[in-house]
Amino acid sequence: MKAKRRRRLLAALLLLLAAVSAGAFRYFHAGEKDSGVKYLIGMSQANLVEPWRVTMNREIQAEAAKYADMRVVFTDAEQSSKKQINDVKNLMAEGIDLLIISPNEADRLTPVIQQIYRQIPVIVLDRSINGYGYSLFIGSDNERIGEQAGRLICKLMKNRQANAVEVLGNPMSKQAADRSDGFLKVIQSSPNCRLAGTVVGNWLSDKAEDELKAFLPAHPEVNAIFAQTDEMAKGAFRAVKALKKEGIVIIGVGGISGSGGGLAMVRDGTLAATFVSRTGGAEAVQCAYSLLTDKMGLPKRIILQSDLVTPENAQQYLTGKSRKQAVSSGRGKKPVLGFVQVGSESGWRTDNTVSIQSAAKEMGVELRFVNANGSQQREIEAIASFVRQKVDVIAFSPLVETGWDKVLQQAKDAGIPVICMDRGVSVGDESLCSTFIGSDFVEEGRRAANWLVANEKKPGKLNVVEIQGTPGSTPAIGREQGFGSVLRDFPNYSISALDPGFFTYEGGRKAMENLLNYEKKIDVVFAQNDDMALGAIETMRNRGLTPGRDVTVISVDGTKSARRAVGSGELNCTVECNSQLGPLLMRAVLDYSEGKELPLRIITAESVFPSDGQP
Structure with a gap:
């Protein structure tokens, strides 16, 4: 003592x-x-x-x-x-x-x-x-860090059953809660992993040591410890050593340099791994x-990068020669950006294109621009062309989430960072897309649903239909997920049908025709963008309905046309999806050209425009 x-x-x-x-x-x-x-x-x-x-x-x-x-x-x-x-x-x-x-x-x-x-x-x-x-x-994205820790423990166990202990910081802090949520999501869904228990270290090394000294003797099956900070991981190591336990892998979070820091502990074998969490x-x-x-x-x-550090790469981080830092070396010249626009399917997209072109001119970035006109193949060909041109940065708005691994690997091999603009990708190697710039689509769906449950005056059971964007695209997936996650807690709302409108006015008009033909009663329409909502409104008028009164109409984008429809009462609410991403993109390109590390995600500020005119 x-x-x-x-x-x-x-x-x-x-x-x-x-x-x-x-x-x-x-x-x-x-x-x-x-x-x-x-x-x-x-x-x-x-x-x-x-x-x-x-x-x-x-x-x-x-x-x-x-x-x-x-x-x-x-x-x-x-x-x-x-x-x-x-x-x-x-x-x-x-x-x-x-x-x-x-x-x-x-x-x-x-x-x-x-x-x-x-x-x-x-x-x-x-x-x-x-x-x-x-x-x-x-x-940092703390939930993502927790998920990465969970996957790493399952991987390190190989063919063995993982019996993990989680060492929490302060359970009342969002950081601790998010890391735990991510960790548990992976552990509980993996057949070879189980949670043996949780202890609270309250961010302190000695507290973590004391708690684990009390916990581990009663749980001899434990072979992995996830400590939410390196400082608590240090306490976990002392506890394991004092109890003469062997074969327990310890993972921390923090990754600061210096004697006794997480990087040194990984290099010296005290920890199996840590995640570098930038302080910001x-x-x-x-x-x-x-x-x-x-x-x-x-x-x-601004969501910062978080890197996995193992004994194999710890020395690189300790000497400041990590892969990301090497890639992000300053170029000392006017940066060249190759940008692939997905198309011109909506008013939002047109505004987005103008924003990108204007910002490049005003902020001194050489822009090489290609419009793929809604073709994934043309997007892939344009990205490959930019790789051959040896541009400094590539940015693109992907039509759908999948199918990009091969061409993005070419960019990575060439040392060219790729920025996903307003839509994300689903790839096997997360590092193929350096940064995402755009909206939180899940949150947009939640905001639309939250507005509905707070403002809808119709009594009784309400039938909700959804007009989807391009199936498989990030906005369509996220907005559907967010909207549904809120309404699940309100049994008087039932989402009975979903029809794709591909983010176009004509698509929204046709989708509404289909929905009115199939559904006996529609109380609410959630259109995943403004153009589809305006097309749906036209169909309702042609069918003798009064949009905004007979049927509540909610959408996402916040374009000028949609806000005019809100003002006229035909559209009840539009959730803003900021199209003015050009300055954020050019700022990221300039920062990269100056040797700064690109963040993981850059999320825009947005509002809600209801029919009462108060955002």
């Missing part, structure tokens, strides 16, 4: 020294704005017991030092939501211009953050909150400056 107390004191001292060296306790007062400080930023950190968070603070401080007119005030919530709420109030009293916050707990911090967002810009960093009451979120500190400062100086082209969410 004395040794443990000494270890805790030493760890606390080292963290304190690291925090001080990172500027984590450097405070500025509002009066300092008079001495050349134009922008004062508050950084509310959840805790400083995790070395990963000390690294985050250090990266924020280093990036902020590049801006002569910016200063950052740091606070440490010490894992207390109550203290973090008080910290934020104090920062506001100091007169900060923007808040960066890594929330200790989502539920308790959400209302506070939403209230501040109504006054100043807010960047939520690393740990998300409930809803979208912030200017920008920057962080530098990106937060860059985006903060853009928000404060009214620069355009910022999304709603």
Whole structure:
């Protein structure tokens, strides 16, 4: 016990020294704005017991030092939501211009953050909150990290049964919940994997060690541990060693460098693997400056890359020579972008094309543009042509999700990153598509359904029909999934039929004809884009129905034509799908040309336009 107390004191001292060296306790007062400080930023950190968070603070401080007119005030919530709420109030009293916050707990911090967002810009960093009451979120896809960890454990066990223990951080944080959701989804669906149990380490190495020392003796079958941070994985290793257990693989998350960091632990064999989870500190400062100086082209969410690190590639990451960093070397010239547009099937697509072409011209990117006119084969041929031309970046809007592996592998082999624009792909190797820029289609479907259940006045059982876009495309799959996931909780709504309209006006008109012929009674139409909704409205008029009154009509895109239909009452609601992706794409291309790593996903900001005219 004395040794443990000494270890805790030493760890606390080292963290304190690291925090001080990172500027984590450097405070500025509002009066300092008079001495050349134009922008004062508050950084509310959840805790400083995790070395990963000390690294985050250090990266924020280093990036902020590049801006002569910016200063950052740091606070440490010490894992207390109550203290973090008080910290934020104090920062506001100091007169900060923007808040960066890594929330200790989502539920308790959400209302506070939403209230501040109504006054100043807010960047939520690393740990998300409930809803979208912030200017920008920057962080990892924690559910994806959990899924990757689950798949890795199943793979490492080979022909053996995997009996895994999960070491949670703070169960009330969204980060911990998302990582656990992803992990359990894989473990519970894999025939050779099972969850032996869960312990709570609360992000602390010693806590994880103590919990596992109590748990493992009663569960001799355990052969794998997934710790949600490297710090807790370190505690797991000590527990396994103290209990003289053998054959247990330990996986962590974090991947920071330095002595005792996750990368070194993988290299030295302490951990079987870790996932590099970027802190987003530098990106937060860059985006903060853009928000404060009214620069355009910022999304709603930036989802950072997360890489698997094993003993085979750990040294590359420790020396800064990882594959992604090597690919992302700066080119020092005007970047060349090869772009393949899927077609011109809708008003949204036309607006999207104009946005891309205009942004390329305004932002200094050489654009080589091909319109595939709705043909996957033409898209494949254009991508292959861009590979031969040795462009710097390829971007395209895929017609459907599948069938791209071969041509995207050619781009990867040539060292050319591929950006999927507004639609995603389903490929065997996730790295074939470096980045996705566009909307959260599942969320768009949810928003449409949430508007319906909150505003529909018709009594009794309601029959809902859906006009689908192009079958197999990402928007069609995501919007159908999101819409249905909400209505499943409301038994008075029944989705009775789905007919494809291929995202065109004519397709929507014909789909509505089919649905009216097949269905005796239709109360609600959900069209997966505005053009199909407008086509369906024409069919309803021709059949003697009053759209918007006899039949509730909901769609997605938020085009000008749709908003006019909302104003006239024929369309009840349209969920915005932002077509102005050009500036985001060109910003990503320019960042890549300067040697910056591309994020995993860039998600746009969007609204809902209901018939009452209040978005």
